Amino acid sequence: MARLTRRPLISVVMPVYNTPEPYLREALDSVLGQIYPDWELCIADDASTAPHVAPLLAAYQKRDPRIKVVRRERNGHISAASNSALELATGEFVALMDHDDRLTPHALYMVAAELNRHPDADILYSDEDKIDAEGRRYDPHFKSGFNPDLLHGQNMVNHLGVFRRSLVARIGGFREGFEGSQDYDLTLRAVEATVPERIRHIPVILYHWRVFPESAAFSTVDLPRATAAAHRALTEHFQRRGVPATVETSPATDRFTRIRYALPDPLPRVSLIVPTRDKVGLLKGCVDGLLQRTDYPDLEVIIVDNNSEEAKTFAYFDTVKKDPRVRVLRYEAPFNYSSINNFAVAQATGSMIGLINNDIEVIGADWLKEMVSHALRPEVGAVGAKLYYADNTIQHAGVITGICGVAGHGHKGLPRDAYGYFSRAQLTQNLSCVTAACLIMRRAVFDEVGGLDDKNLAVAFNDVDFCLRIRERGHLIVWTPFAELYHLESASRGPDTAPDKVQRFNSEVSYMRQRWGDLLAQDPYYNPNLTLDAENFGLAFPPRVKKPWFDKEST
Template identity: 30%
Template sequence: MKEEASISFGRVTRGRGQVFVSVSVTAPDGALASARNGDREGRALPCCLRALGPDEAVAYLPVLECVQTLTVEVRDERGELLASASKRLSPLGARLSSSLNTLRKDERAEAIRNVDQKLGPASLCLQLAAVVEDGDHDVLVGELGYDCFDEATAISPVSVEAFDLSGANVTRVACALSDECDVEGEGGLMRRRQRFSLALTQGVETVAVFARLKEGDRRSDFIVVEPYELGQLRERTRLAQSSVAEVEPAEGPDALTREAELEAQRRSLGEFAQRPTFSIIVPLYKTPRDFLDQMVDSVLAQTYPDLELLLVNASPEDDGLCARVEEIVCSDERVRSVELEDNQGITLNTNAGIRAATGDFLCFLDHDDTIEPDALWWYAREVSLHPETDLLYCDEDHLLDGRLIGPFHKSDWDPILLCAQNYVCHMLCVRRSVVEGLEGLPGREFDGSQDHNMTLLVGERARRVAHVPRVLYHWRMHENSTAGKGVGQKSYALEAERLAVQSHLDRCGVKARADVGGRFEGRCDLRFELPVDLSLLVVVQRDKQSSDADALVGQLRRQLELAAADVDAEVVVLDAGADLAREVARGHAAASHVLVLGPRVTAPPEGEWLPDMIGPLASGMAGCVGARSVFESGLLACAGVLVDGHRRPKRVYPEYPASKMGYYEYNRLPHAASAVGSDCFAVAADDLASHYDATLGDYAVVGLCLSLAEEGRLSMQQNYVSVRVTAGLRTAGASAEESGELACRRELLRRFGFRFVGSDPYYTPDVGEDNLYFGA
């Protein structure tokens, strides 16, 4: 039989990052040719074989700095070898052959150069989608697809590897991010699509990515990615916060438009149903004259005129400052000075301004910062539209040497995030009557975090909190400011922050201890207590794609014994298709709280998961708590769920490095979320029974969170806890409708459609869909 098949090699040429070799193959009907490539030690290297005609093919492999051995084989239908031939290709030999063919203008060599692009998509099609920086290495994100003619090829294991120019395998971790096989067209042909990630070793500049089926079918494809391409893809996936972006000043037509907008605001004042007065309180202490003048000018230029500016001067020994304050007071009747005998600290100095204020609202402004000319107009507009508003805040940026940089676009009111960091921060505005209702004004122990403390105090009592999603405040960066050198410049502020948060927890009855600098430097870390009567049920969901449950159950039981020996805890395995709420109520009615691990989870939660997941529930801080889910490559699968105007729930930060902070630490700190993911979540057993609806399918946990929100209860994204997940192969019908996903989504929208209007309240509306990590 071997005489019936023959293989010979022809022209060798190079194209874009690839070596092309023409191959002549003579074989009987039904026989198949395949190719493989290896280095001197026999380690597999990328290569592909494409047919050009009945007896002609071309093999192509990456341009590497090592000797490669290309082997082509012909096998019959039973898999028996009919013919085999090998060709050794050195880097120098391939380059010289290619140069010679180019000089000769060899038509056959030209015909096979870059043939992979000329022939169109290969039977297995591979493409790179993103390059994500994760510390000292890159993570490649790509997609592959191929047609499946039978079930075996539909579920065949896929190998994806990366190689550098030396031929070394530089794959640190490879894993699937999603894996789907759907029916396409009327013929019943299936097509498999897999999205994958490759974590590379450190320092790789040029990479060849090689994908192949590991069993039966020998289809394969590879791509070579040059350094400039890696750089371009990295840049596309960087968050805006990764670089200090400068805000372009309004010039030309933009400046005219801005002035027209301000003039329109001045003319609109008669339309306001209410005209509140704002008392802007500015404590002064050794204030540089130019900073003072810029701050005052920005206040007096407001398009909303109903204001008083209170300059609380704590530097009576500074004759120049005192004289300048007097000049400012004489220049505008809306300015008053409050003279102190000495500096009593920022909190007590601010208190003096509060006592002197006569406005309906108190606004707090630092002596070296500035505000936009329409800051108060937007605040007044909010109060006019919503008279019950008791607390307001806005977005901000940084002022550096006259340039506006680093905008901070904030979420709406989030009392959970506020316990970790003072994200409200500057231009805090509170109703004066609420402050007057406090049991005395704060003391000097809150110096450095006085605004954070005031936000917590008023936030507990506020009927309504308004976030104005516009950059209205400019925080000056200089050598003595927190903006310039960070919170370490004012280390005393850390203890004040801890005290402010701990006092808030105590007032609200939350059984937790506030630490600073624990799991996240410079931020408050809540250490929750477990209830003494806790009866915990841990549910491990499994489906046909899940890994074996026995090992996971054993690990969970050992963790529970070590973490809380006195906790009544039970671990059970349930089918992922079962009605979770019904099964828990029927067989485990004694449980007070339930922790659920979804079918994709491969290992127990990481971190101090028992108090972090159950503590917020027991304390009443949250109605549902969800953990982050992370792929083996270190990329996030889910860090919360967005609910906005796009009519479908979306994951937060998909494919973002779990090690990174995210936009202003959103990926690392606990915060409120419209909904949490289904891979790992915790809920009180009573709430599971009354709010979880299994008929919503994949959206059941989203429905649970939205149902709790209707009662005014928060869902918490607990980013201190993570679970490892894998992407199981999902097979579906010809459409989302056949798979049931569309029907479940329609039912979710029918019940909670009002939640899918506008932007998600817990994610800034100003970081949009063009941001890769906004939501999938």
């Protein structure tokens, strides 16, 4: 504790209403048990009718002068009560806590340590788990680093959410009428008032959220009303930002949301680049889907022939290029995925570029509109799709760096309709990388980063490197589960088991480790408590989390 050069006062804000006595005591005791001493507990009793609440709060107030209590004259519900508690706060930061939950003993210490490392932080949030009626812990949630698109699908900041008090005051505190999602609404407005660099994630469980059938959390007692409030909070969030978007209930779960971004009229031309070598059956299935089953009025398909030999392939080329939307280019050199695509992009006429493997098959007609709607957002650099094997298991739901040495596919092999890790297989989100098997982006971004690396990454990891360079330039990578396609994965090339292919693959692994180093194992959208040895979001052992008491930089 003495090593902390800054010890900000943290105001724990707690609205209380008719909390069962054992749970209220546990909540209060968890604050009293903090190893970090510079806190105050600001409680607003929302006119509780349960006879034990007022005397219990009075007794705790007498026990410790850091506990402040105000009793509201009438019940105003959670937003009004939270504002009453906020009025008691004098700390530089406020931490939001429900009346029947628990903090870990080191919760506020970890917040203070993070503030010592990042004194300009405006918003901090931690990992969490749940506790049942008997206090048994379960369902640990090891979260992503700040993830704007995921935040639009679920409230990833609570719990534990900590905010700079001056920021909360500037945005007007909690808003009545958003009960059940009042903290979500507060978070969205706070995010608008700061920048992503000042939002910090603490990858440690600091909060135990009490969830069971009889728990008193508004969002679980009145879920429909809480969900409606979340939708309204999001709708107003986009309106304030001047972003034309609509908020819908996620088709996978009514607890979360899908954002549809408006498309311009007319739509921009998209050049879809399809490298191929023979395997005309695969190619035809892919191109037929692009031309006949894709609802998009202005696209061109550029087939890049890399040394095909079969007569039926050339016959197909002669037939398909009669469609004015199709061109066939010859690339007469050894296979180099990066070089092939760079060659084709140079001849594309669209302001939007799509990289499409020849073993991709379209499922729903709106896949391209969905991806273009994200790729046109000025903050977005590239967009990836949700891809399935032929047996309807997930092949691609985003790429996580560091897995198995360089990168791996999260949620790989799960059933198509699986929720995945805390519903992430069903929610639009930011990721470090997406596969180039189906990738859409603005031509300007492709040119900005210099295209794919055709010198060092001819076959493997060129899309990972490409996305990392896009992110290095300050752009977001978006993965959407609402663009669904089949991917038969390298069916036209075969496996990389030949000796020359193994040697090439090993050299590409070495290049990636040399180029990106330790950053590969520090994917900001993948928690360091999760494993790098598999693609299943399993637990890491040991975790890759730095303990601040061992970290000189935290002081």
